[in-house]
Amino acid sequence: MTRRPPLALAVPAGLGVMFLALPLVGLVQRAPWAAVGHQLASHEVRQALRLSLVTSLAATALAVVLGVPLAWVLARVSFRGRALVRALALLPIVLPPVVGGVALLLAFGRRGLLGGWLAALGVRLPFTTAGAVVAETFVAMPFVVLATEAGLRSLDPRYEEAAATLGARPWSVFRRVTLPLLAPSLGAGAALCWARALGEFGATITFAGNLPGRTQTMPLAVYVALESQPDGAIALSLLLVAVSVVVLVLLRRRLFPA
Amino acid sequence: MTLVADVQTGAGGFSVDAAFAVGAGETVALVGPNGAGKTTLLRAVAGLSTLDDGRVVVGGRVVEDRRAGIRVPVEDRAIGFVFQDHALFPHLSLLDNVAFGLRARGVGRAEAAARARRRLDRVGLADRASDRPARLSGGEAQRVAVARAVAVEPTLLLLDEPFASLDVRARAEARHHLRDELSVFGGTAVVVTHDPVEAMTLASRLLVLEEGRVVQDGTPAAISERPRSAYVAELVGVNLFRGRAHGDHVILLSGAHLVIADAGHGDVLAVAHPRAVALHRHPPEGTPRNVWAGVADRVEHLGERVRVRVGGAVPLVAEVTAASARELRLADGGEVWASLKATEVTVFPV
Amino acid sequence: MSARRAIAAAVAALAALVPACGGSSAHTVTVFGAASLTGVLPELRQEFLRGRAGERITLDLAGTPQLVAQIEAGAPADVVATADEASLAELRARRLLDGPPVVFARNRLAIAVRPGNPRHIRDLADLAQSGLVVVFADARVPAGKYAAAALGRAHVSVHPASLEQDVKAVVAKVALGEADAGIVYVTDVRAASGKVGGVAIAASDNVVARYPIAAITARGRAFRDFILSPDGQRVLRRAGFSSP
Numbered sequence: 001m002t003r004r005p006p007l008a009l010a011v012p013a014g015l016g017v018m019f020l021a022l023p024l025v026g027l028v029q030r031a032p033w034a035a036v037g038h039q040l041a042s043h044e045v046r047q048a049l050r051l052s053l054v055t056s057l058a059a060t061a062l063a064v065v066l067g068v069p070l071a072w073v074l075a076r077v078s079f080r081g082r083a084l085v086r087a088l089a090l091l092p093i094v095l096p097p098v099v100g101g102v103a104l105l106l107a108f109g110r111r112g113l114l115g116g117w118l119a120a121l122g123v124r125l126p127f128t129t130a131g132a133v134v135a136e137t138f139v140a141m142p143f144v145v146l147a148t149e150a151g152l153r154s155l156d157p158r159y160e161e162a163a164a165t166l167g168a169r170p171w172s173v174f175r176r177v178t179l180p181l182l183a184p185s186l187g188a189g190a191a192l193c194w195a196r197a198l199g200e201f202g203a204t205i206t207f208a209g210n211l212p213g214r215t216q217t218m219p220l221a222v223y224v225a226l227e228s229q230p231d232g233a234i235a236l237s238l239l240l241v242a243v244s245v246v247v248l249v250l251l252r253r254r255l256f257p258a
Numbered sequence: 259m260t261l262v263a264d265v266q267t268g269a270g271g272f273s274v275d276a277a278f279a280v281g282a283g284e285t286v287a288l289v290g291p292n293g294a295g296k297t298t299l300l301r302a303v304a305g306l307s308t309l310d311d312g313r314v315v316v317g318g319r320v321v322e323d324r325r326a327g328i329r330v331p332v333e334d335r336a337i338g339f340v341f342q343d344h345a346l347f348p349h350l351s352l353l354d355n356v357a358f359g360l361r362a363r364g365v366g367r368a369e370a371a372a373r374a375r376r377r378l379d380r381v382g383l384a385d386r387a388s389d390r391p392a393r394l395s396g397g398e399a400q401r402v403a404v405a406r407a408v409a410v411e412p413t414l415l416l417l418d419e420p421f422a423s424l425d426v427r428a429r430a431e432a433r434h435h436l437r438d439e440l441s442v443f444g445g446t447a448v449v450v451t452h453d454p455v456e457a458m459t460l461a462s463r464l465l466v467l468e469e470g471r472v473v474q475d476g477t478p479a480a481i482s483e484r485p486r487s488a489y490v491a492e493l494v495g496v497n498l499f500r501g502r503a504h505g506d507h508v509i510l511l512s513g514a515h516l517v518i519a520d521a522g523h524g525d526v527l528a529v530a531h532p533r534a535v536a537l538h539r540h541p542p543e544g545t546p547r548n549v550w551a552g553v554a555d556r557v558e559h560l561g562e563r564v565r566v567r568v569g570g571a572v573p574l575v576a577e578v579t580a581a582s583a584r585e586l587r588l589a590d591g592g593e594v595w596a597s598l599k600a601t602e603v604t605v606f607p608v
Numbered sequence: 609m610s611a612r613r614a615i616a617a618a619v620a621a622l623a624a625l626v627p628a629c630g631g632s633s634a635h636t637v638t639v640f641g642a643a644s645l646t647g648v649l650p651e652l653r654q655e656f657l658r659g660r661a662g663e664r665i666t667l668d669l670a671g672t673p674q675l676v677a678q679i680e681a682g683a684p685a686d687v688v689a690t691a692d693e694a695s696l697a698e699l700r701a702r703r704l705l706d707g708p709p710v711v712f713a714r715n716r717l718a719i720a721v722r723p724g725n726p727r728h729i730r731d732l733a734d735l736a737q738s739g740l741v742v743v744f745a746d747a748r749v750p751a752g753k754y755a756a757a758a759l760g761r762a763h764v765s766v767h768p769a770s771l772e773q774d775v776k777a778v779v780a781k782v783a784l785g786e787a788d789a790g791i792v793y794v795t796d797v798r799a800a801s802g803k804v805g806g807v808a809i810a811a812s813d814n815v816v817a818r819y820p821i822a823a824i825t826a827r828g829r830a831f832r833d834f835i836l837s838p839d840g841q842r843v844l845r846r847a848g849f850s851s852p
Binding site for chain 1: 785787
C-alpha cells in the first residue's frame with residue numbers, strides 16, 4: 001500500500017470519482033426531501049415497489065435454482081462444447097436488455113418457439129408478472145453462474161473426496177459439503193443477481209410490457225414518471241440507489257477482500 | 259489378502275505400473291522419492307482416480323477391473339482415507355466431522371454423535387468436540403482426521419503422507435498416536451511416507467516405489483540387508499555400489515576395484531554398512547585390502563556416533579564413535595583414508 | 609503498417625467522425641419528431657435536401673413527452689414536430705421556441721390488428737371482448753391520451769395488457785403477434801401494411817390529432833417552412849396524414 005500516488009494516476013482517479021459521484025450528488029441535491037415520504041407512500045409508488053420486490057426475489061430464486069446446477073456442471077464436468085455453454089450463460093450480461101426482451105418474445109411469446117406449448121399448458125408470459133420475472137431472471141442469472149462457478153473452482157477438491165471416502169453419495173456430498181462451503185460465493189452472486197434484477201428495465205418493458213400493478217416495476221415507474229412527475233421519479237430513484245448501496249456495503253468483504 | 263492391487267495408471271506423461279498385496283491386519287509403508295507415484299497409486303486404490311488397466315480387490319471383493327468393466331465408486335469401497343493436511347470439513351465441528359461417515363451410512367444422529375464422541379475421547383480431544391478444525395494445531399487435526407476415517411470401521415485404511423505438514427516434534431507425537439490407533443484398528447493399512455523413521459516404526463513391511471514401479475517389497479530387515487537401489491540404500495542408511503564381479507573382486511562403475519571374498523560373476527550390487535568403514539589419518543597398514551584416499555565431505559554428529567561422508571574415488575559413508583572422530587581431528591574438507599574389510603561387504607546379483 | 613502510421617490513420621478516422629456527432633456544424637439541422645412521424649420524416653428529409661447540397665439533417669424520433677423534456681433540458685434541437693398542440697404550447701410558454709407553433713398535419717386513430725384480422729374486430733366495442741390482448745400507449749403520450757378519449761366517446765371500457773411508451777411500440781407488439789389489437793394512428797397502419805391489418809374507427813368516436821411544428825433556432829426555419837409548403841404537404845398526404 002502506498003500513501004502518495006503519482007500525480008499521473010491521482011488526477012484521473014479523482015476525475016473518475018467525480019464522474020461517478022456527481023450524478024448521485026445531483027440526485028440527492030434535487031431530491032424533494034420534504035415530500036419524499038409522501039411520494040414513497042403514494043399508491044403507484046407502493047405498487048411499483050411491491051411488484052419490484054416480488055419479481056426481483058422470485059427472479060433471484062429462479063436464477064439460483066437454474067444457475068447453481070449449471071455452474072456445477074461447468075466447473076466439474078468436462079464435455080465438448082463447454083466453452084460454448086459458458087459463453088451462453090454469460091451472454092445476457094453483454095446483450096442490450098431490449099434485445100434480450102425481443103429475444104424472449106421470440107422464444108416464449110405467443111408466436112415464439114415455445115409459444116404453442118406454453119399456450120397448451122395454459123401458461124402466458126408476456127404482459128404478466130411472471131413475464132417480468134422471466135425477463136429479470138434472464139438478465140441477472142449470469143451473476144449467479146459466474147460467482148458460483150468461480151467459488152466451485154476455488155474449492156479444494158479434497159473436501160469432496162474426503163466425503164466420498166467416508167461413504168457419502170454424490171448428492172449427499174453436494175448437499176452437506178459442497179453447498180455449505182460454496183455459500184459465501186453463492187451469496188455474493190445471488191446478491192448481485194438481485195440488485196441487477198431490481199434495476200432491470202429494457203427486457204422487462206419489451207417482454208412483459210408496462211402495466212401498473214402487474215408489470216410496472218420500479219425502474220419502469222421511474223421512466224414513466226420522469227416527465228410528468230419528476231419528484232416521484234427522483235424519490236423512486238433514490239430508493240433504488242439506497243438499495244444498491246446497501247447491497248454493496250453488505251458485500252464489501254466478499255468483493256474487496258483485504 | 260485384504261488388498262490385492264495391480265494398478266496401471268498414467269497421468270500427464272508419467273505412469274504407475276505396480277502390483278502388490280497387503281495381508282489382513284498388516285501395515286505397509288509405501289515409500290519412494292518425490293514424484294515416484296506413491297500418492298497416485300494410493301488414490302487409484304481408493305478409487306479417487308480411474309485405472310487405465312489392472313485390478314483392485316479389497317476384502318475379497320473386486321472393486322475395480324478395467325477389462326471386466328467393473329468399477330465400484332469411492333463411496334462404496336469401504337476404504338478410509340487420511341489426506342495430507344487432514345482435509346477436515348472446515349464448516350463442521352470436530353464432532354460432526356468424525357460423525358460424518360456414520361451419518362452418511364444412515365446411522366442415527368444421536369448414536370453417531372455418541373460414537374464420534376468416544377473416538378474423540380480416545381484421541382484426547384473430547385472436550386473440544388464443538389470446536390471448528392481451524393482452532394486445532396496440525397497434530398491435533400491430523401489425529402481427528404484419522405479418527406474420522408476409522409470411525410466407519412473400513413476394511414482398508416489409506417494414509418497419504420499424514421505427517422508431512424507437521425514439524426519434527428509434532429511428528430514424533432503424531433507417529434506415536436498413529437501407532438496406537440493402528441494397533442486398535444486391527445484393520446489393514448497402507449501409509450505413504452518419505453520419512454524412513456516413520457516407515458520403520460509404523461510398518462511391518464516396506465514397499466519401495468521409484469518412477470512408478472515397485473523396486474523392492476519386504477520387511478525393513480530384509481530391505482536393509484539387500485537394498486536394490488540408491489534410494490533404498492539411502493533410506494536404510496548403508497553404502498551401495500554397483501559393478502561387475504569377477505570372482506574375487508568387483509569392478510565398480512567408477513572404475514575402482516573392490517576386493518571381496520566370493521564375489522561371484524556378473525552384474526552385482528555390493529553393500530557395506532557404514533560401521534564397516536574405518537577411517538585413518540594416514541594410509542593404514544594391516545589386512546584391509548580396500549583402501550582409498552578421500553576427503554571428509556560432511557561430518558554429522560548423532561549423539562555418540564558420527565557419520566562421515568567421504569568423497570573420492572569410492573564415495574562412501576562411514577560411522578565412527580565420537581571419540582574416534584576427535585582423535586582423527588576430522589573436520590569438513592579434511593583429508594582422510596578409508597578402509598573396508600573385504601569380509602564385511604555383501605554382494606548379491608542385480 | 610508502422611505504429612506511427614496506424615496512429616495517424618486512427619486520428620484521421622476519428623476526425624472524420626466528429627462532424628457526425630452533435631449538430632455543431634453550420635450545415636446540420638437537428639429535427640426532433642414524435643414517434644408517429646417515424647415513417648414520414650425520412651421522406652420529408654429526402655425531399656427537402658433535394659437540390660440542397662452541403663446541408664444535412666439529423667432526425668431524433670421519440671415519444672412526445674420525451675422530446676419536450678429533452679428540449680427543456682437544453683437538447684440541441686433546431687426544429688420540433690409533435691403529436692399534440694399542448695406539448696408545443698408548453699415550450700412556447702417557456703420561451704423556448706423561435707416563432708409560434710403551426711399545425712402542419714392532422715391524423716386519426718385506427719385499430720391495428722393481426723394481418724387477416726383473425727379475431728374479427730370491427731369496432732372499438734369489440735376490443736372489450738374477454739380474452740383479447742389489447743395494448744395502447746401510456747396516457748402521458750399523445751397517442752395514449754387520444755386512445756383514452758376515443759374509448760371514452762365510444763363508452764367502451766378496455767383493460768389493456770400493457771401501456772407502451774410510444775405508439776410505435778404498440779404497432780410492434782401487434783406486428784410481433786403478442787397483442788391481438790392496439791390503438792394507433794391510421795398512418796401507422798399504413799406504414800406497417802403487411803405486418804398489421806387496420807380497422808377503421810367510427811368518425812363519431814374518433815379523435816383528431818393535430819400535429820404542430822415549430823422552429824427552435826433560426827437554422828430550423830427552413831425545414832419548418834418546407835413542411836408547411838405544398839411539396840412537404842404532398843409527402844405528408846402520401847403517408848396518410850390529413851391536411852391541417
